[in-house]
Amino acid sequence: MELEELKDLVQDKPISYSRSELESIFSIKTKRELDVVNKKMRWDMVLMVITAIVIIGIAFLLGLRDRFSLSAGVILLVAIISIHYRIKYFDISKVNLDKHDLSTAIQNVVKSLRFYLNLYKLVVPVFAMSFYSYQRWKLLQIKNTLPSSITEVLVESALVITVGLVVYFLTKWISDRLYGKALIRMQDYLHKLH
Numbered sequence: 001m002e003l004e005e006l007k008d009l010v011q012d013k014p015i016s017y018s019r020s021e022l023e024s025i026f027s028i029k030t031k032r033e034l035d036v037v038n039k040k041m042r043w044d045m046v047l048m049v050i051t052a053i054v055i056i057g058i059a060f061l062l063g064l065r066d067r068f069s070l071s072a073g074v075i076l077l078v079a080i081i082s083i084h085y086r087i088k089y090f091d092i093s094k095v096n097l098d099k100h101d102l103s104t105a106i107q108n109v110v111k112s113l114r115f116y117l118n119l120y121k122l123v124v125p126v127f128a129m130s131f132y133s134y135q136r137w138k139l140l141q142i143k144n145t146l147p148s149s150i151t152e153v154l155v156e157s158a159l160v161i162t163v164g165l166v167v168y169f170l171t172k173w174i175s176d177r178l179y180g181k182a183l184i185r186m187q188d189y190l191h192k193l194h
Helices: 002-012 019-062 067-093 102-142 150-193
Strands: none
Touching (some): 019 067, 019 102, 019 150, 102 150
8 A cells, every 4th residue: 555655656746856967967968969960970971982982983984084183173172071070070079068058068069060051051062063064064165065055055054053952952861861860859958958
């Protein structure tokens, strides 16, 4: 009989935590999410390197005349993006959750992560459109078939825009797959802290 009364007593009382206990719990959860984001950043970097290798491989397999300059450009781009990833890594993952107020620290991480995701959604399609336009223009120059009428210019422009849209949606999809859940969970932690 006493056991039943004790169960009823425990079930009726809501569990309450102090502010410091809550911050400790959310600090642990946030650190876990930061570890997930760090792993995703590594996968993001690996995906970028694989993409670069594929582009260079295709250039050599197709026997493009400017495959060496294309390869040099891709390698330079990989080097620049590698520096960017290093900066992003330090910006996002090196937040001291113990030194700052926890909600401020989580806000800074969420803000930085959103900034980088929005930056990708803008820069990657613009780069892809520029790269495609440049390669397409060089190909048309080699074939001596530069667009001469408005219709041909519109078709070429439509191709560039299509490449931009495809790359935008692909970038958005990859970013959401890599970072979306962690971002949502950190935003949820932030709302629960307030």
